[in-house]
Amino acid sequence: MTIEVSIQKRVGRDFRLDVDFRSEGGCLGILGASGSGKSMTLKCIAGIETPDAGRIVVNGRTLFDSARRVNLRPQQRRVGYLFQNYALFPKMTAEENIGAGVPGPAAERRRVVSGLVARFRLEGLEKLLPHQLSGGQQQLVALARMLAAAPDILLLDEPFSALDSHLREKMQLRFGDIAREFRDVVMVTHSRDEAYKRCGTLLVLDGGRGLGYG
Numbered sequence: 001m002t003i004e005v006s007i008q009k010r011v012g013r014d015f016r017l018d019v020d021f022r023s024e025g026g027c028l029g030i031l032g033a034s035g036s037g038k039s040m041t042l043k044c045i046a047g048i049e050t051p052d053a054g055r056i057v058v059n060g061r062t063l064f065d066s067a068r069r070v071n072l073r074p075q076q077r078r079v080g081y082l083f084q085n086y087a088l089f090p091k092m093t094a095e096e097n098i099g100a101g102v103p104g105p106a107a108e109r110r111r112v113v114s115g116l117v118a119r120f121r122l123e124g125l126e127k128l129l130p131h132q133l134s135g136g137q138q139q140l141v142a143l144a145r146m147l148a149a150a151p152d153i154l155l156l157d158e159p160f161s162a163l164d165s166h167l168r169e170k171m172q173l174r175f176g177d178i179a180r181e182f183r184d185v186v187m188v189t190h191s192r193d194e195a196y197k198r199c200g201t202l203l204v205l206d207g208g209r210g211l212g213y214g
Contacts, residue, residue: 003028003153003184007044007054007064017041017051017208027185029199031192037208038188039084042155045186046081047074058153058184080151084158086142088130094141095126101149116144153184 006020017037021028030038043049045056047063050071056064058079063072088097095113102109117126120140130138139159146154189195195202204211 004057007051009051026200029195029202030188031195032205036205078152080146080154082156098144156187
């Protein structure tokens with residue numbers, strides 16, 4: 001699957017995002033310091049933020065094109081987004097969070113949730129609220145919720161930054177398994193070691209602009 005992104009967006013008075021890249025599949029890492037535009041790039045792909053100009057195309061399907069006035073809603077983009085802080089609904093249980101993005105009848109939702117609970121070994125945690133879960137368990141619930149919607153592309157925003165070193169290594173291995181299932185993963189990170197280890201292609205951002213790609 002191919003991802004094409006060529007967008008510009010001004011944020012506030014002093015920051016301008018101007019990124020241009022094309023990925024032919026695999027795991028693309030976006031590397032840069034805090035404030036370089038990494039997360040904003042993901043949010044534009046997901047439809048959470050709207051670029052001022054440009055286009056975003058995934059596998060030939062146009063998600064955004066300012067010239068043609070195309071701007072699909074986030075729910076229409078088939079994009080899985082794992083937020084840095086996981087963004088779980090605080091008053092929903094783990095299983096309710098996982099099922100929140102599953103379309104269709106209740107029976108289908110229960111089937112999908114049950115399968116993901118087993119896949120991520122969340123048995124016994126289904127009725128717990130997010131604040132009752134550990135950081136690693138919250139991340140698993142967020143990951144399961146992301147996959148429940150059967151996305152075409154995965155966007156991961158600093159997925160390991162909030163975890164301790166032992167749990168980080170464990171979760172990286174799990175993400176490696178998931179990344180092999182998907183042809184398209186975009187991962188934001190500020191860690192060079194993490195990017196070199198997990199990503200086949202890198203885009204380096206600084207001040208909203210790409211310094212290198214390959």
